Amino acid sequence: MAKTSSFNYEIMRAFLFGEDALKQQELLLGELKNQPVFFLSPGETLAKDELHRRSVQKAFKYADFRKTFATQNFNPFREAWVGFMGYADKDAGVQEGIFNAMFGSAIGSMGTERHVKFLEELAAGKMVGAFCLTEIAHGSNTKMVQTQAVYDKVNREYVLKTPNFEAAKCWSGNLGKFATHVILYAQLIIPGEGVYGLHGFVVPIRDGRTLLPYPGITIAEMGEKTGLQGIDNGIMMFNNYRIPKENLLNRVGDVNDEGKYVRQIANLRKQNTTSLGVLSNGRIGITLTCVVNLSQSLVFALRYLENEPKIPTSVNYDLMPYLAVVYVSNIFARTLFHYQLKFMTMAQKGEGDLAAMGMEMHAVSSASKPVFSWVARDGIQKAIEACRSLGFHRATELDKLRGRHDANCTYEGDNNVLIQQTANWLLKLWSLMLKGQVPKCSLAAISFLDRNILESKFNSTTIQEFTNVNNLQQVYRWLVAYLLKKTHDRQQRLLKGDNLGSFWAKNENQIYHCKSLAFAFIENCAIQTMDTKVQEVHDERTRNVLNKLLSLYAVWNLHKYVHLFYEGRYANGPTFGQYVEDSTLMLCKELQSDQSALVNVIALPDVLELSILGHPEGQIYDRMESALLQYACVFSEPNWGMEISSYRSSLKSKL
Numbered sequence: 184m185a186k187t188s189s190f191n192y193e194i195m196r197a198f199l200f201g202e203d204a205l206k207q208q209e210l211l212l213g214e215l216k217n218q219p220v221f222f223l224s225p226g227e228t229l230a231k232d233e234l235h236r237r238s239v240q241k242a243f244k245y246a247d248f249r250k251t252f253a254t255q256n257f258n259p260f261r262e263a264w265v266g267f268m269g270y271a272d273k274d275a276g277v278q279e280g281i282f283n284a285m286f287g288s289a290i291g292s293m294g295t296e297r298h299v300k301f302l303e304e305l306a307a308g309k310m311v312g313a314f315c316l317t318e319i320a321h322g323s324n325t326k327m328v329q330t331q332a333v334y335d336k337v338n339r340e341y342v343l344k345t346p347n348f349e350a351a352k353c354w355s356g357n358l359g360k361f362a363t364h365v366i367l368y369a370q371l372i373i374p375g376e377g378v379y380g381l382h383g384f385v386v387p388i389r390d391g392r393t394l395l396p397y398p399g400i401t402i403a404e405m406g407e408k409t410g411l412q413g414i415d416n417g418i419m420m421f422n423n424y425r426i427p428k429e430n431l432l433n434r435v436g437d438v439n440d441e442g443k444y445v446r447q448i449a450n451l452r453k454q455n456t457t458s459l460g461v462l463s464n465g466r467i468g469i470t471l472t473c474v475v476n477l478s479q480s481l482v483f484a485l486r487y488l489e490n491e492p493k494i495p496t497s498v499n500y501d502l503m504p505y506l507a508v509v510y511v512s513n514i515f516a517r518t519l520f521h522y523q524l525k526f527m528t529m530a531q532k533g534e535g536d537l538a539a540m541g542m543e544m545h546a547v548s549s550a551s552k553p554v555f556s557w558v559a560r561d562g563i564q565k566a567i568e569a570c571r572s573l574g575f576h577r578a579t580e581l582d583k584l585r586g587r588h589d590a591n592c593t594y595e596g597d598n599n600v601l602i603q604q605t606a607n608w609l610l611k612l613w614s615l616m617l618k619g620q621v622p623k624c625s626l627a628a629i630s631f632l633d634r635n636i637l638e639s640k641f642n643s644t645t646i647q648e649f650t651n652v653n654n655l656q657q658v659y660r661w662l663v664a665y666l667l668k669k670t671h672d673r674q675q676r677l678l679k680g681d682n683l684g685s686f687w688a689k690n691e692n693q694i695y696h697c698k699s700l701a702f703a704f705i706e707n708c709a710i711q712t713m714d715t716k717v718q719e720v721h722d723e724r725t726r727n728v729l730n731k732l733l734s735l736y737a738v739w740n741l742h743k744y745v746h747l748f749y750e751g752r753y754a755n756g757p758t759f760g761q762y763v764e765d766s767t768l769m770l771c772k773e774l775q776s777d778q779s780a781l782v783n784v785i786a787l788p789d790v791l792e793l794s795i796l797g798h799p800e801g802q803i804y805d806r807m808e809s810a811l812l813q814y815a816c817v818f819s820e821p822n823w824g825m826e827i828s829s830y831r832s833s834l835k836s837k838l
């Protein structure tokens with residue numbers, strides 16, 4: 184394997200992950216080496232129950248680590264975990280993420296002083312949480328959720344009811360076997376008064392010692408899934424189960440002593456937008472996770488290709504742009520993560536324009552999760568195919584990677600639904616701009632947006648000029664502005680010309696318009712973020728390689744939009760389209776000699792390497808042979824031979 188590179192390896196690693204996170208990673212690795220439960224050998228398979236047992240053990244260990252390592256410096260610890268350790272067992276990472284982060288931040292954002300006791304118990308490790316919003320027949324359309332919380336004025340309690348199986352809570356991680364408490368979303372009903380919509384409640388569901396559900400609650404585990412087998416996703420139904428009045432998370436509304444509903448109208452809008460910002464946590468965490476999943480699949484595939492010269496280089500050119508995605512999205516996701524941390528700190532102190540920041544955070548994270556989970560999904564699939572049939576064998580770990588990645592496109596907000604939030608926000612900004620106002624955004628790169636940008640034209644005369652990062656940023660700015668104008672104008676036509684209601688106008692405008700707009704917007708944000716960071720790199724050789732990766736990311740993504748540049752008269756004649764294709768191939772070739780070193784930068788520490796394809800020393804076929812021999816079934820004789828004895832007796836011996 185080539186060990187040389189035209190960049191400085193240490194500077195590149197520090198650039199990509201941050202020195203603090205790398206230090207935390209070393210500390211964590213030291214701890215993990217003494218915890219055998221963290222490691223499986225290649226080819227080792229475990230029954231679901233055993234996987235779950237280990238996953239829970241690890242989740243608790245992770246919670247301990249978090250306390251030990253995170254108190255002083257939470258931020259790089261979290262990055263180190265998600266970026267490296269979390270990979271070693273994603274199930275445990277997700278599990279702990281749900282019971283600590285998701286459960287806790289739901290109480291933090293929807294609860295008030297009376298719920299602090301739950302947060303204290305959570306911190307003391309006395310409860311394990313789950314998050315129950317989705318129902319069998321109600322997912323993204325949360326308004327349709329049917330679980331009921333009926334207020335009983337006499338006993339000052341809520342009575343929880345599941346009217347039918349369609350309303351059974353489902354998919355909640357940790358619910359199936361071991362959560363003691365859940366955040367439950369239910370319709371708040373006051374008999375004789377009315378139905379007040381979806382509210383959150385803290386609900387104790389099972390005894391922490393016996394792990395048996397309380398009477399009035401039925402819970403089942405969801406069984407085998409395509410991935411994340413170590414997590415106990417569960418189904419739950421209530422039969423007149425009672426909880427105290429105080430368990431309603433009452434930040435936006437409550438029931439008073441007279442049994443009347445009271446809405447906290449004064450701060451509702453501000454509160455909602457601040458809460459939206461807080462809920463971005465999960466989506467940003469998932470964006471980081473997607474980058475790690477894509478990185479790992481590329482490490483496996485590109486190391487395999489390096490050791491397998493018989494495979495044509497065009498396969499490499501197919502994968503190289505995904506390597507560029509890893510570098511650009513890593514920087515972007517980490518920047519989002521730091522920005523979110525700043526927002527959370529400000530939200531705790533009540534400082535700054537939280538409503539605007541929360542809205543912006545919501546809009547950006549609502550597209551970053553879909554864009555990067557989809558690109559990772561496609562990259563993982565390409566990686567599997569690049570490894571020939573080996574990619575389909577368990578010992579390569581690629582199928583597990585795909586299995587555990589796919590759900591990222593669905594949970595924490597289905598991608599197709601989530602991405603609409605970003606387009607809606609952008610369209611509102613565009614309307615403001617048309618009125619001559621310039622909205623201020625601290626994170627998203629939108630200051631360039633005005634109608635003048637649509638006057639610019641393609642004017643590169645050489646491919647080098649075209650692939651210059653500054654030029655590509657101009658190209659992207661035109662694209663975002665054009666998509667905004669096109670999407671806005673069409674939406675207005677649908678609303679006014681075709682007389683469609685707001686929901687249907689938005690619905691009709693999704694494909695080719697809102698979705699492309701949100702994609703181009705986030706890609707542009709990622710390009711700008713990376714460019715700003717690259718300019719801070721002092722080492723010229725490293726900066727050059729990063730610039731090439733950034734240009735490759737931009738030109739490769741432009742393929743999706745080439746027709747728009749002609750449609751919007753930014754370009755005419757064949758040169759623009761040819762430049763997009765030729766520059767992609769040119770940059771892939773130029774980066775070829777650094778590929779091996781770029782892969783080493785993003786690879787996991789060897790001790791965490793589980794795939795036969797992922798070792799820096801190669802020897803893939805030797806590793807494949809020994810992994811195959813570890814599978815119990817490989818040489819076993821079928822013990823059901825007699826069941827087909829009539830067929831066997833018709834066979835003639837060769838001897």
Ligand SMILES: Cc1cc2nc3c(=O)[nH]c(=O)nc-3n(C[C@H](O)[C@H](O)[C@H](O)COP(=O)(O)OP(=O)(O)OC[C@H]3O[C@@H](n4cnc5c(N)ncnc54)[C@H](O)[C@@H]3O)c2cc1C
Pocket residue numbers: 281314315316317319320321322323324353354355356411416590593594595596597598599600
């Ligand atoms: C592994 C896993 C873990 C999960 N963990 C949890 C958990 O802990 N807690 C929890 O509450 N839930 C959890 N979920 C559920 C998850 O949040 C839901 O699956 C998700 O919200 C989507 O809902 P749905 O599956 O009902 O699909 P739907 O929302 O009904 O979507 C069905 C299809 O219609 C499309 N669609 C829906 N509405 C629109 C629209 N307005 N415009 C365009 N297209 C649309 C979607 O893109 C999708 O293709 C989990 C799911 C999985 C797979």
